[in-house]
Amino acid sequence: MNIDKILKELTLEEKASLCSGSDFWHTEEIKRLDIPSIMVSDGPHGLRKMRDDTDNPNEAIKAVCFPCACALACSFDRKLLTTLGKALGEECQAEDVSVILGPGCNIKRSPLCGRNFEYFSEDPYLASQLATAHIKGVQSKGVGTSLKHFAMNNQETRRMSYSANVDERTFHEIYLSAFETPVKEAKPWTVMCSYNRINGEYSSQNKLLLTDILRNEWGYEGLVVSDWGAVDDRPLGIAAGLDLEMPTSNGKNDELIIEAVNNGSLSMKDLDKAVRNVLTLIQKAEDGYAPATKWDKEKQHELAGKIESECAVLLKNDDKILPLDKSAKIAFIGEFADKPRYQGGGSSHINSFKVTSALEAVKGMDNITYAQGFVTDRDETVDELLDEAVELAKNSDVAVIFAGLPESFESEGFDRKHMRMPDCQLKLIDEVAKVNKNVVIVLHNGSAVEMPFADKVNGILEMYLGGQNIGTAEKALLFGEANPSGKLAETFPEKLSHNPSYLNFPGNMDDVDYAEGIFVGYRYYDEKGIKPLFPFGHGLSYTTFEYSNLTVSENEIKDDKTLTVMVDVTNTGDRDGMEIVQLYVSDKESSVRRPVRELKGFEKLFLKAGETKKAVFHLDKRSFAYYEPDIHDWFVEYGEFIIEAGSSSRDIRLSTSVYVSSDTKLPVHFTLNTTCGEINSIPEGRAMFENILSKIDCDFGDTASDDLGASAKEMMEAMIRDMPLRTLVTFTNVPDITRAKMSEMVENLNEMLAEK
DSSP, X not given: OOHHHHHXXXXXHHHHHHTBBSSSSBBOOBXXXXXXXXXXXXOSSSOBOBOTTOSOTTOBOXXXXXXXXXXXXXXXXXXXHHHXXXXXXXXXHHTXXXXXXXXXXXXXXXXXXXXXXXXXXXXXXXXXXXXXXXXXXXXXXXXXXXXXXXTTOOOOTTXXXXXXXXXXXHIIIIIIHHHHHIIIIIOOSEXXXXXSEETTEEGGGOHIIIIIIIIIITOOOSEEEEOTTOOSOHHHHHHHTOOBBSSOOTTHHHHHHHHHHHHTSSOHHHHHHHHHHHHHHHHHHHHHOOXXXXXXXXXXXXXXXXXXXXXXXXXXXXXXXXXXXXXXXXXXXXXXXXXXXOSOSSXXXXXXXXXXXXXXXXTTOTTEEEEOOOOSSSSOOOHHHHHHHHHHHHTSSEEEEEEEOOGGGSBTTBOOSOSOOOHHHHHHHHHHHHHOSOEEEEEEOSSOOXXXXXXXXXEEEEOXXXXXXXXXXXXXXXXXXXXXXXXXXXXXXXXXXXXTTGGGSSOBTTEEEOTTTTOOTHHHHHHHTOOOSBOTTOOBOSSOEEEEXXXXXXXXXXXXXXXXXXXXXXXXXXXXXXXXXEEEEEESSOSSOOOSXXXXXXXXXXXXXXXXXXXXEEEOGGGTOEEETTXXXXXXXXXXXXXXXXXXXXXEEEEEEEEEEOSOOOOOOOOTTSBHHHHHTSHHHHHHHHHHHHHHHHHTGGGGGSTTTHHXXXXXXXXXXXXXXXXXXXXOOOTTOOHHHHHHHHHHHHHHHHHO
């Protein structure tokens, strides 16, 4: 396809039409110029392609549902995400789908977000790494992805109109950095803008977001597509960098584009940029098309189960209740054992060609009996079901309760109102725990839940929404055929009110203030000293691991160099297993408020019993930097940084330190409104501060010798540090401290800094 030639031959009307879909899932074709239509389809954990025999976009072909992102993230495994991506790419090729819509890497700001099951983590580094691996896997098969939802789509309530009001530092450190690495390293064919506004401006027409940051700062060269129905002002969107509107507007927005070009409010240059990006996407799809690709659904069903077995998180295992003894009398209780909740609701809902439940997976094991226990279509205790379950538990060695959140509790389109599980399930757990001391809870949920039963049961196995073969994974994990290796990608607080966004979620009508700033997830719990129910990065195993020999390649580095960190990990148990080593970094003493620790590396190691392996990490400038609004860039402040290796954010095994320096200096310009303390914060200003302090000390000399003694002097010095220079002029009665002399000192200091 000769895109330059085509651009010259296209009419204005044809250019406008290419900037919108032809229907719900296809781009526009122009037959006279041999421009084909390509198909995009929902993902991201399976192919949700509309059937050919229907006009209903919600009637999809039979496909394979893999574990959702909430589960996948707990694998902390880049290779696993790439393997998943390759499987999705093969599905798309077999079904002639050019772009699969995903992955989603929005931050889990609150556990109440109804779409959390589609997102990876509360931590931007983890989310960015897994999204990058996912995209690389899909696109290695000649199929495009759509990194979404760019940006700050962190709730479903009023999602098409609310404004996410956020400061510049938080915007970059938490919410944009999750997207930055996938854009730069994986180069997704498309990026999907979100529905919401950011600081008052819709994402679909936000030039700062779509052009200044995405294209100019990050160097993105792909296509930007709207979320379905996210467009507000179409011509303004094109000028801001939104190339393709989906789905079709039935020609209405085409007319607005034509009108805007004709009246000069939209330049032909901006329209041509959008058209070029659409044509480039079509060309990529044509070049990557592999029609002979086979789709082995049964093989992918097996893969879905294997992936889930490496994602599930063993949260609690008192008295080593797991793995279960295969000869014991075991009660499986709960409707999810028979009809598992394995995926979320909404646009990612897969029409699974088969589903394997835990009950089906254990067929043939005569020592396992089943009671339904509760219903999922309503939160109401059915006495007959409850009594049957309690009686079964009473006569069993172990009771395994399959519980969690029904789809009515969490889905795309609405947010949860609380973190509780259904009352009928909680009552069931309480009653079973009264008659059986050996209780294991197997959870099916898309986000964190409160667990009032945590101290009443021996074991808790978090499966999240584990895909259509969840039952096979559950059997393997419960009976020790697989060793749990997942770690939580989000914090489970003891109760909702502990969450940092509690007072500001879901906001005040169309205004949502991100008042917690950078303190999202574990960053907040660590800063506040709040003990969570289960911390970020937590996950148990059937074996044990020991850390040793944490080393760094240098004791002091410049921020343009890379630091290598290594730590030895030994499997000290009697089972083979996998350990996720987490590397955290903290600034020991910073002039700005920073988190206690931040995840900056992770490696998943498979270790045979008794084996030792070395985890190796590479830390660059961004591992030590914070985003500095004064320079609109990342900045490393000179000082000592603590490097921590841990099994979770609250289980730090080893630590060391390194000094990091930078040639970058923050711009400093002092005025009479600058405080004395700010003057004293830089070496060049300390002499000036000491000079001022000595004069004030003379004026208040008697203060130090009165009954209050030294404390009065300290109080006065503290007050002076926080005083603007202009206030000192009027507050003191020192002849040498005049407005003119203060202005002269400030001017001299600014000149000295400018020369440096």
